[in-house]
Amino acid sequence: MEIKTKDIIRFFENDFSYLSRQYEWDTNGIQIIVHDNNISKIVLSLEPTIDAIEFAIKEGCELMITHHPLFFRPIKRVDIYNPIGKKISLSVLNQLNILSYHTVLDRADYSLNDYIADVVGAKVLKGFADLEKESFYKFVVFVPKGYENKVIDAIDAAGAGKIGNYSKCTFYTEGTGTFLPEEGTSPFLGKIGKLEEAHEYRLETIVRKKDLEKVLKSVLAVHPYEEVAYDIYKLEMGEEYSLGRVCGFDNEIDFTQFLKLLSEKFNLNNISHNNSGENFSFDKFAVVTGSGATFWKECKKQNIKVLLTGDMKYHDAVDAYENGVVIVDIGHYESESIYMNYLAKLLEEKFKVKTIVYKSKLKINHWRPDNA
Structure with missing residues (x-):
């Protein structure tokens, strides 16, 4: 079975997560596409660094997938003598496609934060911050008897009609439709100038907002009528994400045990925190991988004592401490790179391709006198 880059894109943007979940300032999805060849080997890296790209080329990978995007902001020129230009030229000349999925994975149903919880043996109780809902609509279409299965298949192919792990979820009722074909029409049933009655089904299903246009186009392509009657209703229900x-x-668990647990699970020799030395106990914590230290304010609102994240700045540490919130910083790289191992295994199982996880040289290292 041939796997193309578009299959990987469809998986990340329509099945595993949704492109609609990215923040406005972010860039997710296609970074560089230079071929439509079969994908047999994928390299996953937290960053699209020059060394990561050179590694992917050396290993013969056709595709690179990163968490942090290659393009955070528009570029005005391509200069192969600066890092971004060199990355572009290396990728293009060596036929390496690059995809990046950043905040869509941070806000996926099974996100980096869910994986962190699993790694440390904690249960996810709820979403933490920036709670939003994925809008759903009810799509209703009137179909002549005998064509209902074709329309259901078209709805399914467009990604609609899914509830949990069930697909092709529809409901239909029988009824009689009437129409009078006028001059200039080419009716599927009946004759021009004669009132026609048709045995029809009122077929309905649920559709995500992002899939509405695609569903309508797919249904119209298989529907036998010249003019198709359909209705679209916005629903109050929605799939929450955060x-x-x-x-x-x-x-x-007491605080010292928590630090030891993190050290063991993430193979860490250094963990930063703003605790003054109190060895308190707690049974819940918040986690925001990467640069999440500013979310200590949300912890205070929700009466959560501990925030697990990376990139703690001094003033956040001081402000959080004075407001009774302990920030535990295991490092931006350390809190996110582990997820690439999960994605690698997931892609191997789903697409039967070989995956390689590249461990970046970019991570922050710590020097101690005993290392000298």
Whole structure:
């Protein structure tokens, strides 16, 4: 079975997560596309660094997938003597496609934060911050008897009619439709100038907002009528998504045990925190991978004592401390790079391709006198 880059794109943007979940300032999806060849080997890297791209080329990978995007902001020129220009030229000349999925993975149903919870043995209790809802609509179309299965297949092919792990979820009722074909029409049933009655089904399903246009186009392509009657209703229901997670342990854990657990699970020799030395106990914490230290304010609102994240700045540490919130910083790289291992395994199982996780040289290192 041939796997193309478009298959990987469809998976990340329509199945695993949704492009609609990215923040406005972010860039997700296609970074560089230079071929439509079969994908047999994928490299995953937290960053699209020059060394990561050179590694992918050396390993013969056709595709690179990163968490942090290659293009955070528009570029005005391509200069192969600066880093961004060199990355572009290396990728193009060596036929390496690059995709990046950043905040769409941060806000996926199974996000980086869910994976962190699993790694440390905690349960996800709820979403943490920036709660939003994925809008749903009811799509209703009137179909002549005998064509209902074709329309259901078209709805399914367009990504609609899914509830949980069930697909092709529809409901239809029988009825009689009437129409009078006028001059200039080419009716599927009946004759021009004669009132016609048709045995029809009122077929309905649910559709995500982002899929509405695609569903309508797919249905119209298989519907036999010259003019198709359909209705679209916005629903109050919606699939909630968020940034970060509130996690809980079955039993209380003290702060020192928590640090030891993190050190063991993430293979860390250094963990930063703003705790003054109190060895308190807790049973829940919030996690926002990457640069999430500013979310200590949300912790205070929700009466959560501990925030697990990366990139803690001094003033955040001081402000959080004075407001009773302990920030635990395991590092931006350390909190996110582990997720690439999960994605690699997921892609191997789903697409039967070989994956390689590249461990970046970019991560922040710590020097100690005993290393000298």
